[in-house]
Amino acid sequence: xxxxxxxxxxxxxxxxxxxxxxxxxxxxxxxxxxxxxxxxxxxxxxxxxxxxxxxxxxxxxxxxxxxxxxxxxxxxxxxxxxxxxxxxxxxxxxxxxxxxxxxxxxxxxxxxxxxxxxxxxxxxx
Numbered sequence: 001x002x003x004x005x006x007x008x009x010x011x012x013x014x015x016x017x018x019x020x021x022x023x024x025x026x027x028x029x030x031x032x033x034x035x036x037x038x039x040x041x042x043x044x045x046x047x048x049x050x051x052x053x054x055x056x057x058x059x060x061x062x063x064x065x066x067x068x069x070x071x072x073x074x075x076x077x078x079x080x081x082x083x084x085x086x087x088x089x090x091x092x093x094x095x096x097x098x099x100x101x102x103x104x105x106x107x108x109x110x111x112x113x114x115x116x117x118x119x120x121x122x123x124x125x
Contacts, residue, residue, distance in 0.1 A: 001026045001097045001114040008093060008119030011085055015123070019080040021095030021116055028076040029053075032100045034112060035069060035080045037091035037121075047093070048080060049106035058106045085123045092118040 007019040019035070034049035048059045048069035057069055068081040078095060098112030105111045 001028070001031065003095050003097060003114055003116035005093065005095045005116040005119040008121045010122045010124065013085060013087055013123055013125050015085050016081070016083045017085065017121060019082065019093055019095075019119060019121075021078045021080075023076045023078070023097065028097075029073040031097040031114075032106060032111070033069075033071055033078040034096045034098070034100075034106065035078075036094045036096060036109060037089075038094065038118075039091040044094070044109055046107040046109070049100065050078065051100075051106075056106075058103050060107070082121070085121075087123045087125045090121060090123050092120050094118045 001023050002025045005021045035047040036044050037047050038044040046060050050057050050069045050071050054071050066084045071078040095116040096112035097114040100106040100111045
């Protein structure tokens with residue numbers, strides 16, 4: 001699977017962005033999808049994940065209520081709607097495709113075999 005993330009940019013605190021991740025190459029609906037972020041000097045961390053059908057969704061605690069993950073299997077695309085952005089959300093955001101069956105696996109980067117190139121999100125105060 002090839003993944004192409006887009007939608008990042010510079011936004012003021014309290015603003016919103018919508019990230020998209022377009023997949024190609026294999027059957028998109030076979031894969032759980034997730035978003036991770038990596039801030040400068042820090043390890044990659046889990047943001048949100050969605051099951052193959054979209055019926056199961058998980059969020060990192062710090063993103064609950066502000067971020068919404070969704071997918072459109074007909075368009076081979078996963079989205080991350082980010083609202084009420086904070087300066088600490090500044091990072092490179094990566095989409096990923098893989099296999100998972102529980103929160104432990106959905107939130108682990110090792111469950112994902114394919115990664116997009118990342119899109120920069122910068123939130124100014």
